[in-house]
Amino acid sequence: MKKECERCTDNLCAKKVGIFSNITNDELVDIISMTGHMEYDKDENIFLEGDKSDTLYIINEGKIKLFKITKSGKEQILHILSEGEFFGELNLIKAGKYHFHARAVTPVRLCTLTNEDMKNIVLKRPEIGLKVLEVVGERLSKLETMVQTLATNDAEARLASLLIQLSEENGKRTSQGIEIRVPMSREDMSNLTGVARETISRKLKKLEDQGIIKVIGSRKIVIIDEEELHDYV
Amino acid sequence: MKKECERCTDNLCAKKVGIFSNITNDELVDIISMTGHMEYDKDENIFLEGDKSDTLYIINEGKIKLFKITKSGKEQILHILSEGEFFGELNLIKAGKYHFHARAVTPVRLCTLTNEDMKNIVLKRPEIGLKVLEVVGERLSKLETMVQTLATNDAEARLASLLIQLSEENGKRTSQGIEIRVPMSREDMSNLTGVARETISRKLKKLEDQGIIKVIGSRKIVIIDEEELHDYV
DNA sequence: TTAATTTTTTGACTGTGGTCACAGAATTAT
DNA sequence: ATAATTCTGTGACCACAGTCAAAAAATTAA
Numbered sequence: 001m002k003k004e005c006e007r008c009t010d011n012l013c014a015k016k017v018g019i020f021s022n023i024t025n026d027e028l029v030d031i032i033s034m035t036g037h038m039e040y041d042k043d044e045n046i047f048l049e050g051d052k053s054d055t056l057y058i059i060n061e062g063k064i065k066l067f068k069i070t071k072s073g074k075e076q077i078l079h080i081l082s083e084g085e086f087f088g089e090l091n092l093i094k095a096g097k098y099h100f101h102a103r104a105v106t107p108v109r110l111c112t113l114t115n116e117d118m119k120n121i122v123l124k125r126p127e128i129g130l131k132v133l134e135v136v137g138e139r140l141s142k143l144e145t146m147v148q149t150l151a152t153n154d155a156e157a158r159l160a161s162l163l164i165q166l167s168e169e170n171g172k173r174t175s176q177g178i179e180i181r182v183p184m185s186r187e188d189m190s191n192l193t194g195v196a197r198e199t200i201s202r203k204l205k206k207l208e209d210q211g212i213i214k215v216i217g218s219r220k221i222v223i224i225d226e227e228e229l230h231d232y233v
Numbered sequence: 234m235k236k237e238c239e240r241c242t243d244n245l246c247a248k249k250v251g252i253f254s255n256i257t258n259d260e261l262v263d264i265i266s267m268t269g270h271m272e273y274d275k276d277e278n279i280f281l282e283g284d285k286s287d288t289l290y291i292i293n294e295g296k297i298k299l300f301k302i303t304k305s306g307k308e309q310i311l312h313i314l315s316e317g318e319f320f321g322e323l324n325l326i327k328a329g330k331y332h333f334h335a336r337a338v339t340p341v342r343l344c345t346l347t348n349e350d351m352k353n354i355v356l357k358r359p360e361i362g363l364k365v366l367e368v369v370g371e372r373l374s375k376l377e378t379m380v381q382t383l384a385t386n387d388a389e390a391r392l393a394s395l396l397i398q399l400s401e402e403n404g405k406r407t408s409q410g411i412e413i414r415v416p417m418s419r420e421d422m423s424n425l426t427g428v429a430r431e432t433i434s435r436k437l438k439k440l441e442d443q444g445i446i447k448v449i450g451s452r453k454i455v456i457i458d459e460e461e462l463h464d465y466v
Numbered sequence: 467t468t469a470a471t472t473t474t475t476t477g478a479c480t481g482t483g484g485t486c487a488c489a490g491a492a493t494t495a496t
Numbered sequence: 497a498t499a500a501t502t503c504t505g506t507g508a509c510c511a512c513a514g515t516c517a518a519a520a521a522a523t524t525a526a
Contacts, residue, residue: 068381070385070386074385076384076385078380078381091367091370091371092363092366093364094367099374099377100377119363122359122362124359129359130325130356130362131326132366133362133365133369134325134327136323136369137323137324137369138324140373143373143376144333145301147383148301148303148309148311150384150427151383151426152305152307152309152427153303194383
């Protein structure tokens with residue numbers, strides 16, 4: 001269950017966030033004093049699309065996903081975010097409604113900051129605003145790439161881009177290639193790429209038959225021929 | 234051809250931009266003094282993906298599109314922007330490279346602001362940073378919806394969402410429904426939705442046969458049954 | 467105006483990938 | 497341990513929409 005938790009150990013929350021780096025200790029203490037603290041179990045919803053949005057969430061521990069649900073009940077994942085990243089209401093001028101769902105994919109500890117507080121922080125320290133803008137710009141860029149991939153590529157290419165992205169985020173170079181500890185189920189892979197779960201299986205097999213990747217169980221994939229994989233995208 | 238144009242009449246550029254509203258006249262004059270001024274013909278490129286990015290562009294007159302090109306040469310439109318909107322490098326901390334192309338779709342007059350200048354403006358007037366964040370947040374939201382539409386909907390639903398979006402942006406209510414003066418070719422509609430040009434034609438016809446819309450020539454569409462159209466999405 | 471070019475529509479064909487159904491693996495509970 | 501549940505892989509089927517080709521319509525040039 002969702003519950004308010006005691007202040008994070010060592011008040012880590014704000015410290016580990018990029019947007020609050022390069023800040024004096026006094027100011028940091030100031031910011032931390034404004035934060036709330038919550039923890040959620042795996043698979044718990046943090047908020048739903050349409051909920052009144054007045055909070056910015058900072059991930060202290062764990063992973064969350066932002067996603068939408070179509071009329072037909074299909075889930076489309078927009079982002080998966082981990083420790084140190086933030087999400088929630090970015091419009092600091094006027095609070096509105098969230099336009100996506102947020103759910104814990106592992107147990108998570110979150111620090112919260114109200115819209116209003118965040119706004120005051122930015123007004124006082126505008127360079128924090130620039131940092132936020134930087135992160136949001138990156139997210140924008142990622143979504144733009146996603147739009148292109150979804151609109152113009154076939155199932156195989158979509159899967160290839162996902163594998164490349166995963167290898168960049170969770171890949172470890174070994175003697176036989178880049179080893180990915182896949183941080184999600186086949187279903188999640190489906191919900192990220194818009195490709196049916198069954199097709200994900202089939203295409204993984206095809207890539208394996210071609211010697212481009214090696215699938216070990218369901219949570220490990222080794223990219224053998226990086227070149228070739230890039231050529232799909 | 235691209236050319237540097239004389240200062241915009243009345244220095245309109247900065248005035249008509251939402252992010253520079255609620256600002257003193259002195260400051261506005263200050264900002265305007267930093268701007269450069271360019272004009273481009275229809276179909277001219279303003280910048281290409283990969284170009285060094287150090288400029289923020291403000292549209293004074295005309296329309297531009299931001300798009301990507303796939304390996305196979307397909308164009309994917311990300312945004313179409315008009316007068317008063319801005320685009321370009323949003324990361325004010327460190328300039329990088331543009332990750333999309335920008336092209337004039339009508340003759341345009343642009344005001345330009347360097348990264349560095351914009352950064353200083355925001356540091357001096359942090360509420361402008363908040364405004365920028367507001368706009369970028371909206372753009373993020375639009376892309377998120379686009380991702381969902383592209384990943385989970387069939388051709389008909391994608392077209393329906395485009396029509397709804399166009400009706401919101403360019404629709405006029407008349408006695409027979411919402412009249413849209415379509416501001417783009419069928420090909421552009423294809424490049425926005427990722428649906429083949431031919432399929433756009435076919436689906437428009439189908440919607441017309443069902444009495445949901447009326448297609449008048451190639452640049453006018455009347456939405457007759459708004460309800461029904463929404464049900465597709 | 468007619469001619470030339472571009473844009474849009476229509477037709478026929480085909481392949482990709484979605485869906486459904488079920489079997490096999492893997493994980494979790496008892 | 498066995499049972500129960502969840503997750504993943506495979507086969508069969510077929511509809512949607514992409515592609516190619518060509519006609520029709522609209523726009524532009526002469």
